[in-house]
Amino acid sequence: MTTANNLINSSKMLQMITERLDITPKTKAIKHIEMNPELIELILDLYNDDEDFPFEKMQRFSVEEILDYLQSTHQYYLSKKLPEIEQSLLHIFSKYGQSHQLLASLAIFFNIYKNKLVDHILLEEKQLFPYIRRMIIASKVKAVCAESLEIDMEFSIEKFISSHSPIEDELKEVSEIIKQYSDNKTTPLPYKVFLNQVELFELELRKHAIIEDHVLVPMVIELEKQTKHFSN
Numbered sequence: 001m002t003t004a005n006n007l008i009n010s011s012k013m014l015q016m017i018t019e020r021l022d023i024t025p026k027t028k029a030i031k032h033i034e035m036n037p038e039l040i041e042l043i044l045d046l047y048n049d050d051e052d053f054p055f056e057k058m059q060r061f062s063v064e065e066i067l068d069y070l071q072s073t074h075q076y077y078l079s080k081k082l083p084e085i086e087q088s089l090l091h092i093f094s095k096y097g098q099s100h101q102l103l104a105s106l107a108i109f110f111n112i113y114k115n116k117l118v119d120h121i122l123l124e125e126k127q128l129f130p131y132i133r134r135m136i137i138a139s140k141v142k143a144v145c146a147e148s149l150e151i152d153m154e155f156s157i158e159k160f161i162s163s164h165s166p167i168e169d170e171l172k173e174v175s176e177i178i179k180q181y182s183d184n185k186t187t188p189l190p191y192k193v194f195l196n197q198v199e200l201f202e203l204e205l206r207k208h209a210i211i212e213d214h215v216l217v218p219m220v221i222e223l224e225k226q227t228k229h230f231s232n
Contacts, residue, residue: 013048017043039061050206074125135220
C-alpha cells in the first residue's frame with residue numbers, strides 16, 4: 001500500500017467516498033445522486049487496494065452510475081478539495097512566505113498544477129461526459145438517429161483519451177518534492193498539513209483515474225459499438 005493509504009483508515013476512506021455525494025451541484029446538469037451501496041463498497045475496496053482489484057465487478061453497474069460517480073467527484077474536487085488546499089496555501093504565504101522561500105515556491109508549483117487540473121476536469125465536463133450521456137440516451141432509444149442527438153460520429157472515447165494526458169502523475173511529483181523538505185524539524189506545521197492534503201489528493205486522483213481508465217472507458221467503447229451500429 002502507498003504512504004497515503006496508510007494515512008487513513010477504512011472509516012476515513014468511506015467518508016472520503018461518500019461526502020462527495022452531499023456536495024450541492026453548481027449547475028442543473030449535475031444532480032444529486034443516490035449511489036448503489038454495492039458500488040460504494042466496491043469503490044471502498046479499490047481505495048484500500050487497487051493492485052488486484054476485480055474491475056469486472058464494477059462493470060456490472062450501468063455506465064450512467066459510473067459516470068454519475070465520476071462527475072460528482074469532479075464537483076467535489078472543484079467545490080471542496082481544491083478550495084481547502086488553496087486555503088492552506090494562503091495561510092503558508094501569509095505567515096511563512098518570507099522565512100521559507102523554498103516552501104513558498106513549492107506552493108506556487110502546486111498552484112500551477114491546480115490550474116492544469118481544473119482545465120483537465122473542465123475538458124472532460126464539456127466534451128467527454130456530455131458525449132457519453134448522449135450515447136447512453138441513444139442506446140435506450142435505438143430508433144433515434146445519432147444526428148438528432150448531436151452525436152459526433154467522428155468522436156470516440158479512444159481518440160479523446162489518446163489526446164487527453166493523465167494529470168495525476170504530476171501531483172505525485174509535487175508531493176515527492178515537498179516531502180524532501182518536510183522532514184526538517186524547522187518545517188512549519190501548516191506546511192506539513194499541506195503535504196498531508198496533497199498526499200491524500202494524489203490518492204484521490206489516482207483512484208479516480210483508475211475508475212475512468214479501467215471501468216468507464218471499456219464500458220463506453222462497448223456502448224459506442226452498439227449505439228453507432230444502430231445509427232448507421
